[in-house]
Amino acid sequence: MSKTRLALLTAIAAAIALFFAFDLGQFFSLEYFKSKQAEIMAFYHANPWQTALVFFAIYVAVTGLSLPGAAIMTLVAGAIFGLLVGTIIVSFASTIGATLAFLASRFLFKDAVQRKFGDKLRAINAGIQREGAFYLFTLRLVPLFPFFVINLVMGLTPIKTRTFYWVSQVGMLLGTLVYVNAGTQLAQIQSLKGILSPGLLLSFALLGVFPLIAKRIVALVKVRKVYAKWTRPTRFDRNLVVIGAGSAGLVAAYIAAAVKAKVTLIEKHRMGGDCLNTGCVPSKALIRSAKLLSQIRHARNYGIRSAQAEFDFADVMERVQKVIRAIEPHDSVERYTGLGVEVIEGEAKITSPWTVEVRTSGSLRTLTTRSIVIAAGAQPFVPPIPGIGEVGYVTSDTIWKLRALPRRLVVLGGGPIGSELTQAFARFGSQVTQVEMLPRILIREDPEISEMVAQRLREDGVNVLVNHKAKQFAMEGGEKVLIAEHAGTDVRIPFDQVLVAVGRVANTTGYGLEELGIGTTRQRTVETNEFLETIYPNIYACGDVAGPFQFTHTASHQAWYASVNALFGRLKRFRADYSVIPWATFTEPEVARVGLNESEAKEKGIAYEVTTYGIDDLDRAIADGEAHGLVKVLTVPGKDRILGATIVGEHAGDLIIEYIAAMKHGIGLNKILGTIHIYPTLAEANKYAAGNWKRAHVSPKTLEWLGRYHAWMRG
Ligand SMILES: Cc1cc2nc3c(=O)[nH]c(=O)nc-3n(C[C@H](O)[C@H](O)[C@H](O)COP(=O)(O)OP(=O)(O)OC[C@H]3O[C@@H](n4cnc5c(N)ncnc54)[C@H](O)[C@@H]3O)c2cc1C
Numbered sequence: 001m002s003k004t005r006l007a008l009l010t011a012i013a014a015a016i017a018l019f020f021a022f023d024l025g026q027f028f029s030l031e032y033f034k035s036k037q038a039e040i041m042a043f044y045h046a047n048p049w050q051t052a053l054v055f056f057a058i059y060v061a062v063t064g065l066s067l068p069g070a071a072i073m074t075l076v077a078g079a080i081f082g083l084l085v086g087t088i089i090v091s092f093a094s095t096i097g098a099t100l101a102f103l104a105s106r107f108l109f110k111d112a113v114q115r116k117f118g119d120k121l122r123a124i125n126a127g128i129q130r131e132g133a134f135y136l137f138t139l140r141l142v143p144l145f146p147f148f149v150i151n152l153v154m155g156l157t158p159i160k161t162r163t164f165y166w167v168s169q170v171g172m173l174l175g176t177l178v179y180v181n182a183g184t185q186l187a188q189i190q191s192l193k194g195i196l197s198p199g200l201l202l203s204f205a206l207l208g209v210f211p212l213i214a215k216r217i218v219a220l221v222k223v224r225k226v227y228a229k230w231t232r233p234t235r236f237d238r239n240l241v242v243i244g245a246g247s248a249g250l251v252a253a254y255i256a257a258a259v260k261a262k263v264t265l266i267e268k269h270r271m272g273g274d275c276l277n278t279g280c281v282p283s284k285a286l287i288r289s290a291k292l293l294s295q296i297r298h299a300r301n302y303g304i305r306s307a308q309a310e311f312d313f314a315d316v317m318e319r320v321q322k323v324i325r326a327i328e329p330h331d332s333v334e335r336y337t338g339l340g341v342e343v344i345e346g347e348a349k350i351t352s353p354w355t356v357e358v359r360t361s362g363s364l365r366t367l368t369t370r371s372i373v374i375a376a377g378a379q380p381f382v383p384p385i386p387g388i389g390e391v392g393y394v395t396s397d398t399i400w401k402l403r404a405l406p407r408r409l410v411v412l413g414g415g416p417i418g419s420e421l422t423q424a425f426a427r428f429g430s431q432v433t434q435v436e437m438l439p440r441i442l443i444r445e446d447p448e449i450s451e452m453v454a455q456r457l458r459e460d461g462v463n464v465l466v467n468h469k470a471k472q473f474a475m476e477g478g479e480k481v482l483i484a485e486h487a488g489t490d491v492r493i494p495f496d497q498v499l500v501a502v503g504r505v506a507n508t509t510g511y512g513l514e515e516l517g518i519g520t521t522r523q524r525t526v527e528t529n530e531f532l533e534t535i536y537p538n539i540y541a542c543g544d545v546a547g548p549f550q551f552t553h554t555a556s557h558q559a560w561y562a563s564v565n566a567l568f569g570r571l572k573r574f575r576a577d578y579s580v581i582p583w584a585t586f587t588e589p590e591v592a593r594v595g596l597n598e599s600e601a602k603e604k605g606i607a608y609e610v611t612t613y614g615i616d617d618l619d620r621a622i623a624d625g626e627a628h629g630l631v632k633v634l635t636v637p638g639k640d641r642i643l644g645a646t647i648v649g650e651h652a653g654d655l656i657i658e659y660i661a662a663m664k665h666g667i668g669l670n671k672i673l674g675t676i677h678i679y680p681t682l683a684e685a686n687k688y689a690a691g692n693w694k695r696a697h698v699s700p701k702t703l704e705w706l707g708r709y710h711a712w713m714r715g
Contacts, residue, residue: 005108012065012104019067028062028069033076044080052081056093063097064104066148070094074176078183086180087173094176095169098151102164105155113156115605119596125158132159133167140171226517226535230352233368238262240566241356241369243348243511246273247552248543249375250331251559252566257340261567264367265336266358268347272331273377274544275552276324278397283420285323287586289316290427294460294588301625313405313428320400350374350512353536371538371566374526375559376511378504378544387473391480393498396421406430406497410482412470414441416585418501419453423587425499426460433493434462435484437469442585445646446597452629452648453587465491473498506545523547530575532562540566551583580663584653589629592656595644595663596634608634608643611669611696613689615649620680626650631689633659633669640668640693651682658686669693 019025026032033040044051055077062069074094077086114121128135136159139150154164242253245267256263270277292309299307329335333343346360356367380395382388394402396417407430411422414436426432434441434457440450441457441464454464468484468491475481482493506525513520518534519527525547532540540562543555561576582594601608615621615629629649635642645659662672673690677683 008104009108015065016067019065025068028072030072030075033072033079037079040080052085052089055080056089059090059093060097060100063094063147063151064100066101066152070097070147071179074179075183078180078185083177083181083184086183087177090176090180091169091173094147094172095165098147098168098172099161099165101148101151102155103161105152106161110156116607118604119606128157128159132157133163136164136167137171140168140175223537227353230354233354236354236368236370238264238342238367238369240264240371240373240563241266241348241367242373242375242563243350243356244273244375244377244543244545245271245331245336245343246375246377246543246555247275248377248545248555248559248562249273249373250336251556252373252375252542252563253336253341254339255560255563256567257336259567260340262342263340264342264344264369266344266346266348266356268345271333271336271343271345272328275555276327276331278400280552281324281327282320282400283396283417283424284586285320286316286424287420289319290424291588294427298625311428314403316428317400317403348511350516350539353516353538371540371569373559373562373566374513374534374539374541374545375543375555375562376507376545378506378550380500381503381505382500383470383502385470385473388498388500391473391475391498393500395500399499402497406495408495408497409433410435410493410495410498411501412482412498413501413503414438414443414464414466415501415503416442416583416587418499419457419585419587421499421501422462423457423460426457426462432462433495434464435468435470435482435493436464436466438466440466442591444597445585445591445593446599446632449591449597449632449646449648452589453585453591456587456589465493504544504550506547508545521547531565531569531573532558532576533565533569533573537569538566549578549581549583553583554581580660582656582660584656586653588650589648590650590652591646591648592652593644593646594656594660595642597644597646598632598634601634601643606643607637609637609693610634611689611693613685613692615682615685618682618685618688620682620684621650623680624650624682626682631655631685633689633693635669635693638697640670640690640697641666642668645689647685649682649685655683655686658683 040051055073059070059073059077061067062073074086074090077090080086081089114125136150136154239261240253240256240263242249242256242263242265245253245265249265249267250272253263253265267273273279275281289311293311295302296307296309299305333345336343344358344360346358349357349359350372351357351366353372354368354370356369356372358365358367380397382393382395399421405428406425409425409430409432411418411425411432411434414434418434418436419441422432422434440447441454442450454466457464465484465486468486470482471485471490472483473480474483476492476494479494480496480498482495482498484491484493506520506523508520508524508526513526516536516539518536518539521527526534526541526545528534528541528546532542532546534541542558542562544550546558546562558576561574565573580594582592584590584592596604596606596608598608598610600606611633613631615631616627618627621627621629626649629647629652632646632648633642634644642659642663644663645656647655647659649655658672661667669690672686673694675687677687
């Protein structure tokens, strides 16, 4: 704590201590006032200005130092100065005093509190920034929380001082009036209980419910406004229509059918969406074949003198399709129909908040529905780089059609999709150049983690170019060339095929969102609130179309909230819980993460400790010839509570589950250490990481005493 802060804290503490040491509280009682009332009134009549000024100053001091007595002083103000002057004095004095307490709390504690609990306060901070004035107004009007607590707590939030001042003054005005008014009757009131007359009680009750009613009214007005131009059907054919049968839509429809709602799922392309047809499934099938090739190439490491693989890339791509076909039944029309979902293969368009038009090959139908879930997914983003159209390109949507292996492949993008496909194609024998404009690939991971993957890609023969910004595509001498800018100079990269994998954009156009005025975020996803509700409380969005994550497991996680809120929102709504979000990148080495990594903890100013365990030391990894990678766990300093974990290595995506469960259910490293892990498994790495944490936290003093105890036992 700085010297100024310490001095201020000492001064405040001393003033408060003096107040109690000299029992100054006795002067802030009705009894004391009543005993001196005649003298005080005489002084006031003789010296009205001085009385008002002294009273004002004492009021500011009492409220500024958060001392008890403000309520009594408000009553006394009524008794001495009458309703009008009393209200003016108290209104300004209480607001100035409150603001001083607010500023002191902010100066003394805000930085420390935000630093320590920044991550937990994020939602509160965002709420205060958005609706701080309304929260404060509500708190001022509803005398549920003590006055001084509001001042001190508000000082710790990001609310502006100006806002705090005026909202406090306005918010407290009615309460002040009621109290000062009661004070004017003070001659008749014998104790504080006396002010609780039926009339006053009623006015307080009204004050209490007023903000709630006000908020409800505001919400109702907003809703009426968005629905105003639409005609609501008198009845609905369905409870729910789900647009899109990808990971999100399938789960949303499944949940609705499971709770016996009448639900229709509409898919315009292929059941299963991206994940099954062009995303997770084909990429993992391709990666498996590529890994086998890599293992055969490294057969010597396993004691096999010679092993050779002959393959045709077309066969590999056919196997990918076979895998899709094998998984297809899980997401099929037949399966979902059997589960009670009506499936329509056609293109949906929302035509009003309660109607969805479906265009199938032979017809156009309009469905009426009480609620809608938008699960329309995303598509690869193709940046408008000059010449890209002329040279031609593939994306994660179209690459699956390739049957000939490109000799020279440029992969634009160093994210998970780009990195996974880069490695796979390199292992099949393409000369792959991966081009990333940022300083490293897998930028969301910690630098050393990115480097572990980049290193492996280089070993697989990939030319990993970071800090290279794709500027232009061109045909030069009959050859396709990418011109990228690096450190101020142009680098020319000749290629035969380019895969564009620089991100994915949500599908937000062409199916009614524009007409309904449903907006998009800065990330170009459908705008929803924490309940995944759009501006229309009966229309929800989930999955890639809603963001902020773009994974199959987050799509289905959100789908539960969207579907349940759409069906039962009138009774209870659930906030989408993003507290523990995991993901994995299926390169070799695999990278899996849950919660914070070190870079994020630093960026957010969250205090942390790091514990690592090198998987090169793990028995099973050594036996498997996979002795590489690490477990890196972030914990709260001095505690075993997990803030996040990253695992790099074989099956990292499976190993991370232990940390996901631990974080979700509040289990710390001590409990992981105390759990039996089967020997010899890769999962033991998690336990050894917990063991490393434990060793670092055993007190040297305890060990010293234990040493002495054992020496004594030896005699
Ligand atoms: C190459 C690649 C690899 C990936 N690997 C992984 C991975 O390993 N793990 C992971 O978790 N995630 C992975 N993902 C991401 C994952 O595929 C997506 O996050 C997931 O598919 C999103 O599901 P969704 O339901 O939101 O959208 P989608 O799966 O895109 O489904 C949306 C559906 O809506 C349909 N639709 C759109 N508009 C309409 C309309 N108007 N009418 C009717 N239907 C409509 C579309 O045809 C589509 O089928 C990968 C993605 C790619 C591209």
